[in-house]
Amino acid sequence: MNNYQLSKPYLIIVGASGFLGTKLSTHLMKNYQLVLFYNNHKINELLEEPSHNHEIIKVDITDYEQVKKVFCELNEKRIFINNMVFCASSKINRRNIIEKDNRDWNNTIDVNIKGLFYCTKEFLKQVDFEEMSRIIILSSSSAFGGMPYLSDYAAAKAAQIGMAKSLAMEYGDKNVLINVIAPGLISENERDIDINDPVIKERISKSPLKRLTNLNDIINIINYFLGLETNSLTGQVITLDSGNDLRYRYLLD
Numbered sequence: 001m002n003n004y005q006l007s008k009p010y011l012i013i014v015g016a017s018g019f020l021g022t023k024l025s026t027h028l029m030k031n032y033q034l035v036l037f038y039n040n041h042k043i044n045e046l047l048e049e050p051s052h053n054h055e056i057i058k059v060d061i062t063d064y065e066q067v068k069k070v071f072c073e074l075n076e077k078r079i080f081i082n083n084m085v086f087c088a089s090s091k092i093n094r095r096n097i098i099e100k101d102n103r104d105w106n107n108t109i110d111v112n113i114k115g116l117f118y119c120t121k122e123f124l125k126q127v128d129f130e131e132m133s134r135i136i137i138l139s140s141s142s143a144f145g146g147m148p149y150l151s152d153y154a155a156a157k158a159a160q161i162g163m164a165k166s167l168a169m170e171y172g173d174k175n176v177l178i179n180v181i182a183p184g185l186i187s188e189n190e191r192d193i194d195i196n197d198p199v200i201k202e203r204i205s206k207s208p209l210k211r212l213t214n215l216n217d218i219i220n221i222i223n224y225f226l227g228l229e230t231n232s233l234t235g236q237v238i239t240l241d242s243g244n245d246l247r248y249r250y251l252l253d
Helices: 003-007 019-028 064-076 102-126 151-174 198-206 215-226 244-250
Strands: 010-014 033-038 055-058 083-086 133-138 176-183 237-240
Touching: 010 019, 010 102, 019 033, 019 215, 064 102, 083 102, 102 133, 102 151, 133 151, 133 215, 151 176, 176 215, 215 237
Parallel strands: 010 033, 010 083, 033 055, 083 133, 133 176, 176 237
Antiparallel strands: none
């Protein structure tokens, strides 16, 4: 193990090749020795500063045996991880429920719920409970207010919040902090957002701040959750959606 590894704690990012995962990997590699789980893309091409010091692993998180094998291999390398950011997400297909393909629905559930369950299960198996551990889950504000034509996505993201709160109660006495960030539509995410879409324009116009979620806000909250000085915050959901959640809560037009 080199000095670089000794000087930085390990952190696993699940879904490292997605929009959020790529941005987070680039940012967090400054302070952490990263273990990056990806599936659909070549992660080295997406990271601005790929490094041989990071573990970059292709794994299908919907396959429990694959997830279990990867964690076993990490343990054999004496790589034990006390921090995990789960930001994996399936491809978004906007269709009403009658038109929605069963395979798309199942894939959304598998990635967001099964994937979270499998990764969290194996992560907790190898955690040193003598030290503070942290799990951060990237959910979505659609878990609260729903999202037209994305019933599968909204349902899966709501399930993640329920799982996080339950696990926070189960593992609180074992020094594991589990929290959720529920962002709205992210302005920098040009992969999934067309700023000229009438639906997007309407959401912006009705939000109290009249804008979409900023990526830097998400990164700042993740840094706060991971900070060593943050040691009594668990089971919480931080909603970053430019105030749209207020409309859902108080039924505002």
